[in-house]
Amino acid sequence: MAPPAQTAATHREPAxxxxxxxxxxxxPSFRRLLCPVCASSDLETEHxxxxxIVVQSRVxxxxxxxxRNESLVRFPEGFVVPCRIVGTAPHLVWVGAPVxxxxxxxxxxxxxxxxxxxxxxxxxxxxxxxR
Numbered sequence: 001m002a003p004p005a006q007t008a009a010t011h012r013e014p015a016x017x018x019x020x021x022x023x024x025x026x027x028p029s030f031r032r033l034l035c036p037v038c039a040s041s042d043l044e045t046e047h048x049x050x051x052x053i054v055v056q057s058r059v060x061x062x063x064x065x066x067x068r069n070e071s072l073v074r075f076p077e078g079f080v081v082p083c084r085i086v087g088t089a090p091h092l093v094w095v096g097a098p099v100x101x102x103x104x105x106x107x108x109x110x111x112x113x114x115x116x117x118x119x120x121x122x123x124x125x126x127x128x129x130x131r
Contacts, residue, residue, distance in 0.1 A: 016050030017101055019079055028079040048077055051119065054097040055080065059090040069093050073116060083114040093118065 020043035021028050022035035028046075029036050035043060052073040059067050069090035074080050085093045086102055099116040 016048045018045050019048050019075075019077065020044065021046050021077075028075075028077045030079050030081050046077070048075055050101045051076070052081070052099050052116070054085070054093060054095055054099060057085070057093045057095060057097075067091070071099075071116075073099055081114055083116050085116050085118065087117040 019028055019030045020032060022038060022040050023042040023044055024040045025035060025038045027035055027037040029043070032043070034041055052075040054071050055074045056072040058070055060070050061067055067090045069085045071083055071085050071093060072080050073083055085097075085099060098119040100119050102115040102117045
């Protein structure tokens with residue numbers, strides 16, 4: 001008897017995303033072929049919970065004519081990711097804002113683009129973030 005097929009409803013991807021950690025010096029990195037610290041190519045994939053903090057944010061009009069946000073987000077694992085913050089006006093993204101990976105399909109996102117959305121502060125979670 002064949003095992004039952006998993007449907008989209010029963011098989012869910014974990015929240016967050018994958019990053020690499022160097023097996024030699026343990027430095028974390030995101031989308032790199034070599035370790036940014038020791039230049040080793042011996043990287044192992046790990047999984048981030050996906051909650052980060054904006055450390056730099058700017059509004060750009062380049063290429064599309066419409067304003068969009070470009071930010072740098074730091075994660076507790078120790079790496080920084082260049083990304084776009086969606087779901088709010090570009091000028092309302094502030095340094096220190098908590099973010100998570102954007103849910104669902106993002107209109108206008110290009111292939112391979114990293115897209116996050118703001119988390120709301122709340123008290124219903126252990127870490128103080130409403131998801």
